[in-house]
Amino acid sequence: MNLLLIGSGGREHALAWKLSASPLCDRLFIAPGNPGTAACGENVALDVADHAAVVTFCRDRAIDLVVVGPEAPLVAGLVDDLAEAGIKAFGPRKAAAQLEGSKAFTKELCREFGIPTAAFARFTDEAAARAHVREAGAPIVVKADGLAAGKGVVVAETVREAEEAIAMMFGGGLGAAGTEVVIEECLVGEEASFFAIADGKTAIPLASAQDHKRVFDGDRGPNTGGMGAYSPAPVMTPALEREVMERIILPTVAGLAARGTPYVGVLYAGLMITAQGPKLIEYNARFGDPECQVLMPRMKSDLVPVMLAACDGMLSDVDVRWWDDAALTVVMATKGYPGAVEKGSVIRGIAEAEALDDVIVFHAGTKDDGGRIVANGGRVLNITATGRTVKEAQTRAYEAVARIDWPEGFCRSDIGWRAVAREEKA
Template identity: 60%
Template sequence: MRILVIGSGGREHALCWTLAASPLCDALFCAPGNAGIAQDATCVPIQAMDIDGILDFVAKEAVDFVVVGPEDPLVAGVVDRLSEAGVKAFGPSAAAARLEGSKGYMKDVCRRYGIPTAEYRRFTDRDEARAYVQEQGAPIVVKTDGLAAGKGVTVAQTVEEALQAIDDAMTGGKFGAAGEELVIEEFMEGEELSYFALCDGKTVLPFASAQDHKAAYDGDEGPNTGGMGAYSPAPVCTPEIEERILKEILEPTMKAMEAEGAPYKGVLFLGLMITKDGPRLIEFNVRFGDPECQVLMMRLMSDLAPALIASADGVLSAFDLRWYDEAAVSVVMASQGYPGSYEKGTVIKGVEQATEGDEDVLVFHAGTAKGDDGVLRATGGRVLNVTARGQSVSEARTRAYSVVDRIDWPNGFCRRDIGWRAVERERE
């Protein structure tokens, strides 16, 4: 089978690394890929949003199966276009991808079908949004309706912070068209959880749990990012909580999307708050998380390819997945200044040597490139994902940070407390 993965980040490197090991995979391509992905797949210079270019490549190279990594092409309808061309693809249709593409739509679906989530209001008028925040008080959550690269959410601790978020989005143009409509919702108390499931339109196949770290700095301080690290499994996801997630959120969502005329196929990534009353939905994502995907792939024992194909074919009910009992931790190494402005093209040394002798640690590339000189350089904000397995989160974390410390990149930084909640539980 000839497989194409769409995307260029750490998530896509983890997917390529996993798919390359499948006996079903005869040839693996990635569009556009990065310097790390090039070790596992043939990278082709086609951007993820160049849907016409992707269709031309798929036809030219007789690609059998396409795995879509990021959300933008899914929301733009790449799976619909591939299906029309007779090419099998893993991921939801554009109609189903609205669960992530429009937070307002997602909240309306929850309201219509009784899926537990935070109370909310939708706004297209700045003054009405400001008045609502002043009436409700803080803490309160302000979200752009559209996609904003994981940075369109402000958990405001003060009314002034919420008002600034409204102004930035609706009059400052910080998020472009994504911020023309806002969802403002109640602040939920609890512990966050990422939960993943494969879906085929009717059947839900539980995948795994994880917990990520959104704030830029230790102690969950600093600005929101696309994710500075993750670990799996998440101890907060007890068997009882998992059962409630399936019965109260995932299964009703499958029925809801079928009723909406947009059956959901692909991976469904639930951002959850585990409150004193149980799990409540923060948001849906219509793709594997990043960096959550990296820890999930490190723990997955089963062949990923047939599971993704079964999702596309609607036959997941006959499937099961096997996992390593070990935990996995991924530490994101980012460019100094991220998530704000940062220098591109800085040199990174010692990546390959850093993991020598330890098969339980991998470095997934997120924002890297190699020039004709063969030198590895940083091209993005989040650049490397140092990912390790261990008997516990503590052990995996120790292994990951030992590799981080062997990588020579003066222009990089990372959080030093990834997995702190699990580590505290282990100590207790």
């Protein structure tokens, strides 16, 4: 089979690494890809926002399956346009991708189909939003309705923080994403990420993970796109996973099918495990980043047949197998992230890091500059390791981090701390 993978980040490098290992994969193209994906297939300079160009490429190269990595092309309807051209694509169509594209859409779906989530209110007027926050008090969560590259959620500890977030969003700080805001109660508990794959009619579970959103050690500082992750998440027991499937994932798939907008692709549920049970914080319509970087090394099954079964509505015949080992990834970012960063600093030592057993370095924001690897964004490398325990994976990952020579970069030193503490207590 000829495969086309859409995207350029760490998630896509992890997917390219997994897809290229499939016996079904004859050729893998990545658009636009990065220096890491170039080792897994052929990077192509394709404007993925130009859907007609993507369709033409697929026809010219006899592409059998398109895998869409990031959320923006899904929300923009790339899968719809590929389907109309008779090209098989893994990922939800535009209508179903609103699960990620619109926070309000997802909250209303939860309300309609009885899916447990935080109490919420929607606002298109800044004054009304401010009044609601003053009445409700803090802590409280303010979310931009649309896509905001991981920067559209503010967990406000004070009313003032909430009002500042509201002013920023309505003031255009997040562009069109902030023209409507959703304000939610602040759930208390432990966060976890749970992944499933849906085929429009049903869904099967994949695996769990936990990520670290805050930029600094001890979960301090501003939220980011994710500074590291590990899998599995110890809080997600088999009984809890069954409850999430029965109360959250399957009702979502059934609800969307009942509305006439069936969901095909990865369902990434951001959860809060509360005293009342699991509640949905938000959905993403694709693999997480950096969660994908710890899921792919743990997946024993071939990913390509699973994706094909989802596209063909045949997931009930699929059984996805996983290695028992844990995986952990440490994100190395350019100093200044999540604020403004300077591009172009040289990174050395990647080969030395990957020389360690059970270590993979996934490229996220890198560029090949005449044979040198340079930083080309905020989150730049994902140093990933596996081990019998999270602690073992953590030790290996940080041993690999120590081999990376990049003075302009930084990372957290405590990725996996919660799971390691659990293991040490057990």
